[in-house]
Amino acid sequence: MAARPEIPRRGLFIGGGWREPTLGRRIPVINPATEDTIGDIPAATAEDVELAVAAARDAFSRDGGSSWSRASGAARAKYMNAIAAKIKDKISFLALLETLDSGKPKDEAIADMEDVAACFEYYAGLAEALDAKQHAPISLPMENFKSYVLKEPIGVVGLITPWNYPLLMATWKVAPALAAGCTAVLKPSELASLTCLELGAICEEIGLPSGVLNIITGMGPDAGAPIASHPHVDKIAFTGSTETGKRIMTAAAQMVKPVSLELGGKSPLIIFDDVADIDKAVEWAMFGCFVNGGQVCSATSRLLLHEKIAERFLDRLVEWAKNIKISDPLEEGCRLGSVVSEGQYEKIKKFISTARSEGGTILYGGDRPKHLRRGFFIEPTIITDVSTSMQIWREEVFGPVICVKVFRTESEAVELANDTHYGLAGGVISDDLERCERIAKVINSGIVWINCSQPTLVQAPWGGNKRSGFGRELGEWGLENYLSVKQVTKYCSDEKYGWYLSPSKL
Numbered sequence: 043m044a045a046r047p048e049i050p051r052r053g054l055f056i057g058g059g060w061r062e063p064t065l066g067r068r069i070p071v072i073n074p075a076t077e078d079t080i081g082d083i084p085a086a087t088a089e090d091v092e093l094a095v096a097a098a099r100d101a102f103s104r105d106g107g108s109s110w111s112r113a114s115g116a117a118r119a120k121y122m123n124a125i126a127a128k129i130k131d132k133i134s135f136l137a138l139l140e141t142l143d144s145g146k147p148k149d150e151a152i153a154d155m156e157d158v159a160a161c162f163e164y165y166a167g168l169a170e171a172l173d174a175k176q177h178a179p180i181s182l183p184m185e186n187f188k189s190y191v192l193k194e195p196i197g198v199v200g201l202i203t204p205w206n207y208p209l210l211m212a213t214w215k216v217a218p219a220l221a222a223g224c225t226a227v228l229k230p231s232e233l234a235s236l237t238c239l240e241l242g243a244i245c246e247e248i249g250l251p252s253g254v255l256n257i258i259t260g261m262g263p264d265a266g267a268p269i270a271s272h273p274h275v276d277k278i279a280f281t282g283s284t285e286t287g288k289r290i291m292t293a294a295a296q297m298v299k300p301v302s303l304e305l306g307g308k309s310p311l312i313i314f315d316d317v318a319d320i321d322k323a324v325e326w327a328m329f330g331c332f333v334n335g336g337q338v339c340s341a342t343s344r345l346l347l348h349e350k351i352a353e354r355f356l357d358r359l360v361e362w363a364k365n366i367k368i369s370d371p372l373e374e375g376c377r378l379g380s381v382v383s384e385g386q387y388e389k390i391k392k393f394i395s396t397a398r399s400e401g402g403t404i405l406y407g408g409d410r411p412k413h414l415r416r417g418f419f420i421e422p423t424i425i426t427d428v429s430t431s432m433q434i435w436r437e438e439v440f441g442p443v444i445c446v447k448v449f450r451t452e453s454e455a456v457e458l459a460n461d462t463h464y465g466l467a468g469g470v471i472s473d474d475l476e477r478c479e480r481i482a483k484v485i486n487s488g489i490v491w492i493n494c495s496q497p498t499l500v501q502a503p504w505g506g507n508k509r510s511g512f513g514r515e516l517g518e519w520g521l522e523n524y525l526s527v528k529q530v531t532k533y534c535s536d537e538k539y540g541w542y543l544s545p546s547k548l
């Protein structure tokens with residue numbers, strides 16, 4: 043097992059330096075795999091949000107914007123590539139911190155940190171490309187006017203993020219915001235902030251201009267809400283639960299502040315009877331709902347099986363699930379760590395007991411693994427005999443719990459897949475690719491996977507429909523979130539416009 047590092051004691055990262063929270067409060071950091079307190083993080087309040095927003099505003103307009111917001115994209119890209127390089131240098135340390143903070147398996151944390159570095163590099167590339175896109179002419183049907191477009195940073199942005207992929211979810215917002223020339227206040231989740239604070243240390247090391255990125259940790263109502271309602275924050279980008287998303291939208295609406303919301307999901311995975319390789323499909327079904335302990339917004343937690351393969355599929359799914367290594371997430375080969383907190387553990391257990399009391403069958407799992415006495419561990423859980431009115435079918439669990447329904451026809455499968463208030467993702471597994479393409483068109487979600495579940499690509503748009511939110515992150519769509527489009531139109535004729543009668547002719 044990897045050695046446990048010293049947890050750095052950090053303050054709030056504001057204006058390029060560290061400061062203690064104004065009220066001096068701190069929040070304990072608990073390793074969910076051991077239940078030990080391993081450190082603490084600052085608990086910011088509205089007073090600190092004021093300072094962070096002021097620092098971000100100053101950085102936005104300093105020197106007429108020449109040091110950041112109006113600098114070339116190429117100049118900003120240099121800083122972003124330097125951040126990516128530092129993340130790569132520190133990958134083992136950051137991954138270890140994230141594992142200790144969140145309970146996710148070490149191998150997953152390493153992959154996440156690789157994605158973080160790749161995301162900064164990708165948006166550095168888009169920042170550079172932005173320079174060539176300025177002054178793009180607009181084709182007009184007349185000669186006397188000429189128009190072009192400027193893409194400008196929206197301003198100071200508030201970035202509020204969840205705990206399931208702590209540094210990666212923050213990076214999906216920080217990287218495009220910086221590429222666009224915005225300055226930002228980041229508020230990660232109080233349940234897992236350690237690596238986001240280390241991002242502050244990295245910004246300091248590479249000499250990012252002060253105030254461009256400010257990082258304040260703390261509880262949602264104390265540190266997140268004042269960002270959402272702040273009159274000098276020009277946009278809010280939020281990832282988290284649908285309930286908090288509604289609050290943020292309400293607060294932002296008071297100032298007609300734009301928001302982008304990446305919320306929860308209850309995504310389906312449809313598996314047809316024509317699959318030649320059942321085990322290949324079983325592995326995707328497991329990855330779709332058990333990776334990161336099922337604490338994934340896009341988890342394909344509703345499994346739809348064609349009746350002809352349902353029994354055989356479930357037999358194999360149970361065999362594969364038995365084979366998952368559940369252990370301290372730092373152990374070699376761990377594939378299921380602990381969930382993030384005691385609260386999340388209790389919530390998941392309650393979902394399982396309600397499913398049982400509503401008539402569901404716990405086909406496998408449902409409990410704490412017998413070999414793990416401490417830590418917030420839950421077995422991979424498979425629930426059958428599910429009806430569409432049951433809570434387990436309708437609500438997001440955010441844990442390693444999959445519920446199963448059987449279908450007979452393609453149209454029934456689609457109807458079941460779309461039977462949800464959410465619309466983040468969906469998947470279909472079949473050897474008939476025409477059928478897959480057909481289903482991809484009719485699933486009502488922002489993302490559809492064919493013959494797989496969960497691949498996440500920095501180049502491709504990410505986001506949901508319905509109560510899963512709106513707006514798209516990643517790819518060029520992610521950059522547009524932080525840009526405002528300005529039309530510039532000039533009159534180019536030597537003649538007067540000629541609408542009013544000239545006084546000389548009266």
Ligand SMILES: NC(=O)c1ccc[n+]([C@@H]2O[C@H](COP(=O)([O-])OP(=O)(O)OC[C@H]3O[C@@H](n4cnc5c(N)ncnc54)[C@H](O)[C@@H]3O)[C@@H](O)[C@H]2O)c1
Nearest residue numbers: 203204205230231262263266267282283286304305306339
């Ligand atoms: N769509 C996506 O891409 C995506 C990705 C990851 C997670 N998620 C969703 O996130 C949820 C899990 O994350 P969570 O439990 O951290 O969500 P959460 O809504 O509890 O918290 C998210 C963030 O909002 C802050 N917050 C809480 N109350 C607030 C308030 N009143 N005002 C402002 N900020 C406030 C929290 O401190 C945290 O930083 C799940 O529903 C999951 O589906 C979605």
Ligand SMILES: C[N+](C)(C)CC=O
Nearest residue numbers: 206207338339340498
């Ligand atoms: C997109 N992903 C899976 C990294 C994070 C969603 O929870």
